[in-house]
Amino acid sequence: MRTTDLLTVGEVAHRSGFAPSALRFYERVGLVHAARTSGGQRRYQRNVLRRLAFIRAARNVGLSLDEVAAALATLPDGRAPTKEDWSRLSRSWRGRLDEQIAALTKLRDGLDSCIGCGCLSLRTCAMSNPDDTLAARGPGAAYLPPALRAH
Amino acid sequence: MRTTDLLTVGEVAHRSGFAPSALRFYERVGLVHAARTSGGQRRYQRNVLRRLAFIRAARNVGLSLDEVAAALATLPDGRAPTKEDWSRLSRSWRGRLDEQIAALTKLRDGLDSCIGCGCLSLRTCAMSNPDDTLAARGPGAAYLPPALRAH
DNA sequence: CTGATAGTTGAAGTCAACTTCAAGTCAAGT
DNA sequence: ACTTGACTTGAAGTTGACTTCAACTATCAG
Numbered sequence: 001m002r003t004t005d006l007l008t009v010g011e012v013a014h015r016s017g018f019a020p021s022a023l024r025f026y027e028r029v030g031l032v033h034a035a036r037t038s039g040g041q042r043r044y045q046r047n048v049l050r051r052l053a054f055i056r057a058a059r060n061v062g063l064s065l066d067e068v069a070a071a072l073a074t075l076p077d078g079r080a081p082t083k084e085d086w087s088r089l090s091r092s093w094r095g096r097l098d099e100q101i102a103a104l105t106k107l108r109d110g111l112d113s114c115i116g117c118g119c120l121s122l123r124t125c126a127m128s129n130p131d132d133t134l135a136a137r138g139p140g141a142a143y144l145p146p147a148l149r150a151h
Numbered sequence: 152m153r154t155t156d157l158l159t160v161g162e163v164a165h166r167s168g169f170a171p172s173a174l175r176f177y178e179r180v181g182l183v184h185a186a187r188t189s190g191g192q193r194r195y196q197r198n199v200l201r202r203l204a205f206i207r208a209a210r211n212v213g214l215s216l217d218e219v220a221a222a223l224a225t226l227p228d229g230r231a232p233t234k235e236d237w238s239r240l241s242r243s244w245r246g247r248l249d250e251q252i253a254a255l256t257k258l259r260d261g262l263d264s265c266i267g268c269g270c271l272s273l274r275t276c277a278m279s280n281p282d283d284t285l286a287a288r289g290p291g292a293a294y295l296p297p298a299l300r301a302h
Numbered sequence: 303c304t305g306a307t308a309g310t311t312g313a314a315g316t317c318a319a320c321t322t323c324a325a326g327t328c329a330a331g332t
Numbered sequence: 333a334c335t336t337g338a339c340t341t342g343a344a345g346t347t348g349a350c351t352t353c354a355a356c357t358a359t360c361a362g
Contacts, residue, residue: 010339053276108249171308190310
């Protein structure tokens with residue numbers, strides 16, 4: 001752990017805020033890479049921290065790990081990613097956030113009109129039927145990513 | 152299935168947008184109630200539709216089923232809930248939505264300042280560290296409830 | 303009465319994103 | 333060399349909100 005240019009999993013965990021178990025998990029699914037010592041312990045390059053910062057930021061914006069992986073796959077193969085590379089990826093989140101804010105705002109405005117009447121009509125109420133569509137799909141999920149939730 | 156005042160599970164599923172399996176699940180956890188025929192089949196009262204509309208609306212606002220159950224538990228025992236009862240419950244969502252919109256907006260504004268620099272600094276970047284706090288907790292979750300997600 | 307359609311059950315499976323565990327091994331300061 | 337703390341692994345567990353399955357049974361129009 002002496003001042004070499006490689007980081008142990010504990011150091012990366014501490015500096016990135018991810019648990020060691022999460023780092024191992026990310027390695028298994030190919031999101032990050034770690035070299036090994038002769039004894040089999042992980043040694044990370046410093047640039048993994050930026051990669052992990054990207055992962056956290058993307059998760060905060062609401063991307064799944066699959067989406068994160070897809071985004072990371074667009075980084076150049078040969079050279080190390082530049083600031084412009086990271087900036088390009090982040091830029092693509094802007095629209096997503098705008099959409100999410102718009103959806104929430106629409107929901108809130110619908111709520112305002114519902115509060116007066118207590119209708120919750122299955123056909124017309126913006127709260128129970130926000131996209132004018134019945135039959136929602138998929139598992140339930142909360143609005144906000146973990147990092148933004150109320151503590 | 153003839154025009155009685157009771158609804159079969161299929162009818163409720165169709166009119167509420169919930170899958171029959173979800174209705175059975177909600178019954179198991181005590182969110183809704185169904186009478187039974189002599190043969191053991193479920194028969195729902197019409198007012199279950201408003202209750203289900205509430206459940207869907209609450210889910211859209213990001214409440215967990217536990218929170219929904221807690222909210223429903225505040226409904227009066229003796230009489231049927233009035234519009235004012237439903238309205239009161241919905242009103243409590245307003246603040247929650249406001250908070251969520253604020254959190255997303257803050258994230259977006261942070262993103263704007265990040266796009267230029269591509270920094271993603273673990274310490275200072277609003278994207279990778281939105282609440283000025285490291286170490287987020289809990290399982291991953293997406294921003295938007297199923298009904299509001301991109302199709 | 304019959305056949306088609308719709309309903310019943312408990313147990314187990316799914317999904318994402320990790321965490322926990324047990325049993326052991328490595329690295330490093332002294 | 334020794335001790336301590338950090339690290340290793342694969343497998344299994346967690347959480348929330350359901351879905352799927354297999355094997356039956358009920359209801360109802362005709």
